[in-house]
Amino acid sequence: MNDTVRKKLRFSKIYAFSCGRASFKDDHSQIGGPGFSRVVFCNEPECFEAKVRNYGGNYVRTTKYTLATFFPKSLFEQFRRVANIYFLVTGCLSFTPLAPYTAVSAVLPLIVVIGVTMVKEAVEDWRRKKQDIEVNNRKVKRHSGDGIFNYTEWKNLRVGDIVKVEKDDFFPADLLLLSSSYDDAICYVETMNLDGETNLKVKQALEVTLGLHEDSSFQNFKALIKCEDPNANLYFFVGSMEFEEQQWALTPQQLLLRDSKLRNTDYIYGAVVFTGQETKVIQNSTDPRSKRSKIEKKMDKIIYFLFCFLFSIAFVGSICYGIATREDLENGKMKRWYLRPDDTTAFYNPKRAAIAAILHFLTALMLYGYLIPISLYVSIEVVKVMQSIFINQDLHMYHKEADKPAHARTSNLNEELGQVHTILSDKTGTLTCNSMEFIKCSVAGTAYGHGVTEVERAMARRKGSPLVDKVDDNQDHVEDPADTRPIIKGFNFQDERIMNGNWVNEPHSDVIQKFLRLLAICHTAIPDVDEVTGKISYEAESPDEAAFVIAAREFGFGFFRRTQTSISLHELDLMSCKKVERLYKLLNILEFNSSRKRMSVIVRNEEGQLLILCKGADSVMFERLAKNGREFEEHTREHINEYADAGLRTLVLAYRELDEEEYKEFNEEFTEAKNSVSADRDAMVDEATEKIEKDFILLAATAVEDKLQNGVPECIDKLAQAGIKIWVLTGDKMETAINIGFASSLLRQGMKQIILNLEAPGSKELEKAGDKSAITKASKASILHQISEGKAQLTASTGISEAFALIIDGKSLTYALEDDVKNMFLELAMGCASVICCRSSPKQKALVTRLVKTTTGKTTLAIGDGANDVGMLQEADIGVGMSGFEGMQAVMSSDIAIAQFRFLERLLLVHGHWCYRRISSMICYFFYKNITFGLTLFLFEAYASFSGQPAYNDWYMSFYNVFFTSLPVIALGVFDQDVSARFCLKFPLLYQEGIQNVLFSWLRILGWMFNGVCSAILIFFFCTSALEHQAFRKGGGVVGLEILGTTMYTCVIWVVNCQMALSVTYFTLIQHLFIWGGIILWYLFLLAYGAMTPTISTTAYKVFIEACAPAPSYWLVTLFVVISTLIPYFSYSAIQMRFFPMYHGMIQWIRLEGQCDDPEYCHIVRQRSLRSTTVGFTARVAAKSSRTKEKFDNKT
């Protein structure tokens, strides 16, 4: 970097809108008072006073827990779940005599489950810790005395340290800017991590310190800063600096915030003011709102339902128990004398049977607790983490060029990905690449540039023009990006007429010259000359600005040096036809902002002419043209419309010569406005600029292409086939948006476009009249009218082949989103195949998202890349951020980050579908297996006079959820697939299963529960009937409690695991291992447990070796019960699979019968997925063919 150039720059003079000076105003009087008590001793952090104050270090902790707080905090988190509280309460109760089982056996599963979750938390926190360590150990140069700066870790910084931060480094703490590499001590800061804004901010140090340019100047630097206490307000800072015995006011202008980045500035010196947790960004960080998936919410309902069931059976049991107990003692006579009802504790006291029943109720709650799957939450969490790993590791969602894999930032929403009903997409950077290419221009009414844009290609195809088809037939979407990429990034212009200096021969060469000059001068880019090759590259605030400078360079107007007051160009002299160096004195820069929509520079050229050069959006520029400057207006307008049609971003360029007088007047007013400290400073500045930015002479219009990303049309097509609605919310112009819509197949010919806008002539007149409330009223009425008209169109269309598209602009959207209109608007929008909202603000994007989400109750997915999408991403059920080019703000607030829009296809259709299917099957199965188990306990109770005696050994019960049945269900959740990824993508309609939620409907859930109830009943009654009272083996021994328990338990394990085997459709080795392993584990456990001393094994002692294993009836009963219990489900699914297959079933048939390679056959099945309202090019083809068919039919 050429320091020499930089150092002399004093941008503060020419910048219009920043760099304000502060004076001691009201705020500053508070210094020293409460809330403003901070005192920083610059450059002497070791001094006594500083030590007394003892501000915290710069270590930043983002972990949830520390070693000390981990246990209490994570335990607390765990027990916020109702089910876990229940298990905790039963665990505690199990230490009382109420417990039907031993306390250890009740507590152990809870400990295992909680332990696993806590380990997971710990691992996650450890990852954060590692990140913390990485961040805290970053190096920064710190003044270590005697003017020497040494590298030290961030964490070692203390308040008062002087640090030197170099270009493109993050600030390690909140710093007070002292000086920079620029003479006037300004620096550029990128605050993307703070507020998501990607434009650079200018900060400036106090004048008194700007002389501290060298390391050595800090040798004896001393200053005292008094300022506010740490707070979270990013835009507010009050303080004062005592330097050389003078007080200076400090403003946010001098404060560099941690996590922002130094840009375009070689280095800065700063004093540390806030460290670590006290920095504004950390104070600002809040835990992200955690989103929960619909399935999980529904699962909670199921759990509550099960709780009700549990309470009711416990209640019934208690009543029966109470009755039985009361009858034990009648008139002093004992009925069941062997229970000694005459001499008993409260639990069994017949005299106070009511109390006994109440106590028994507690016992029953504990016993039937097995109905609630204790390991459900932890299993789901484990499964989701694994699923996220699969998403992260998917090679098909890995973007090689950017080295960015997909990244599921939260695993909570995996299954929600399978239920997306509406996608709300940003356009720029999401559908398009956001790399700008200068492609066309219209100079002096002549259009230049032959480049064909993606959109034009799509349009040409739409019109059936042969011109494009021969350029490349239908392959334009799949071509290798490397092929189409221009050799020069940002420049894709082809036109011999003005390339290579040929422009001098064009009719309006003087205009072209001015145009090129304007391109080269009117910008804020900074050149970077490679000293070796002499090549110039540019650092610009936005890619389109860079595209301009590059274009100017390619046309021969190479901008190569910027000083604080001048811009130097190499340019072609018309007279001598030689390259000459020209210097333009830079007087003012009137910056761009979104309300002005233009930027200007005021320069003085070598001839001494004063020029104002301006570029801006057509809407603001045309009205600023002088009467004599409209020579090319008509043609230019035409061209602009053409360009907009071609999906290009257009800009109008104009200039004007200023006379000295006018400039002087302006400069005075402008300087005054700039230096004023009053609140309406910005308004004053605006006013001043308004005056000078007028009477322009039109030069040219430019067009920059914002290219569609690879594979976007295909992806949209697939998503549309899947029945997902796609809305595009963009800030772009309506024409551009519509064109992108065509290019990406969201719109097609023959689709009826319902356009809502407020550009009806009536509204314009009103606008002129200036009556605001009247305008509002009229606009609203107009929108209402348009909406109802659209709805009328919608209802009038009877033919199924008619599809509608709704296009609405931002202004109309304001009214459409009002409370009384929004439902109508949404109804209309839902009736349309595609919806495009143009000119929408970030807030509107979020509001639209909320409207769709809350009113339809369906799952919405928002995808975006920029800071303007953050609201939308957070509002939607799922926010997908593009981890592409535009910084990390969108990614930071997203739930899942992908690198390319096209990955959405795989993310939703494959991963989403699988996750949805897996999680829903898993939950259903979980409830099934626990009902099967828990209900056998209840049935047994009915035969034990509801006394609360469990049928099984304590440890059988406690290991049921934890060991014997947990792994297969996790394997199901992680690995199961109904159809492979290839088929998911080939038959997108499969995704409808998720949207309609067929796999997790109440019918299905209750069906599984019913299956569980049936299984329990069959198991219990078959076991008890088969092993009644007779001898169960040759030795004449009869079946006792322990043998019946063991047999029944064996049957439960077999049934539950075999049921899993029946419902799994994807058997890898892992499934086999877990399912059969679960059963084998049970036998191994039985052997091992039975071999332990009777003290431990109690009733299970040698039960398998001595009694069960040698008895054929044990095995026969097992075989019979397992088969008979599974046959109903087996028959049901056989019939369903054959005669009423769900969509995945159909695809399985296709796969099985090997017809997947038969295109015609697949086409037929896929045909079914096309609905009339579908968008995408497949639908387009279908619509076309149906139209021709209709015509044909009409003829015949």
Added chain:
Amino acid sequence: MATDGFFDSNLPQRSEIQRPLHFPHISRGSFFAADSRFTQQELPACKPILTPGWVITTFIFIGIIFIPIGLVSLFASERVVEIVDRYDRDCVPANYSKNLLAYIQSSETNKTCTRSIIVPKHMKNPVYVYYQLDNFYQNHRRYVKSRSDKQLRSKASETDTESCNPEGITPSNSHIVPCGLIAWSLFNDTYGFSVKNKVLDVSKKNIAWKSDQDHKFGSDVYPKNFQSGGLIGGAKLNASIPLSEQEDLIVWMRTAALPTFRKLYGKIDVDLEANEKITVEIQNNYNTYSFGGKKKLVLSTTSWIGGKNDFLGIAYLTLGGLCLFLAVSFILVYVIKPRKTSGTSKCLPDCSLLTEVVVAVLRLCNAQHRLCSCPSLL
């Protein structure tokens, strides 16, 4: 922020852009190092679906396996000869028939009762003698818990009677061995068998679980203070025989699973001929009258499957038959409604078939909007 215009404030993509903090560090190397078949979820797998072939084969297979098993089990069960004699009513003298409790609780009454049983079929030895009790909740929680395994196992833990209350200690505060309600309520009817005035020996050896005798009931633990309290429950024990030898007690202590249960009383080690008349002299001591329980004497042989219970055999036969029936009906259904498997012909034939299915699904789900059916149908 405005996205229109050329001043979209996007920074140029920089090659040296710093990797953001929160992004997991996945270097390209490690990314590809992972086993991609696993991570791409393309592991070799078997993907079974319930094709007609599979379904029919499964049903036939189950039928073929189950019917023989059923037959064999039923045969085995049929071979078992079982004599059940309920005696709780008949053994009460007529004058006490209105007041069964008084009869059984009085120590004055004559409890001896003679029954004669005809052997219906040849009974090969060993003939097992059971008593069967009805409506006796040995699986009641209070009952099941009322024992002390430690005390039963070793002499040292004699005082460990906490879990046995109210049968843990005598009124005079000495510990009862074996304590608890189970032992206390030990069955005390006795049976004496004779055939043609010749006494049949009933062996009480090896009627209990071997492991119980070896590991659960101590050979040095002798009954102590047993049935010496105010209320006498059931049988008394010979205080000179260690618990491990008290097989009646051991059998009784294995609590039954259901309220109707049999317990092994002993074995008769001789064959009983058909039509032989066995005279049983019953000491009808045990009180089942207060809770209305029945008492039955059961003589039974066993086969490999155990005692007489036709349930398993019948169940197997039924299920086997059902499976065969299902197989046949599935075949019929598949034949009547065949689903063409060839899709090579033009759209319509195949489509109409699938369409049928689709329409059926639609009707079922009442979701007409869900799928658009084939053009042929419209």
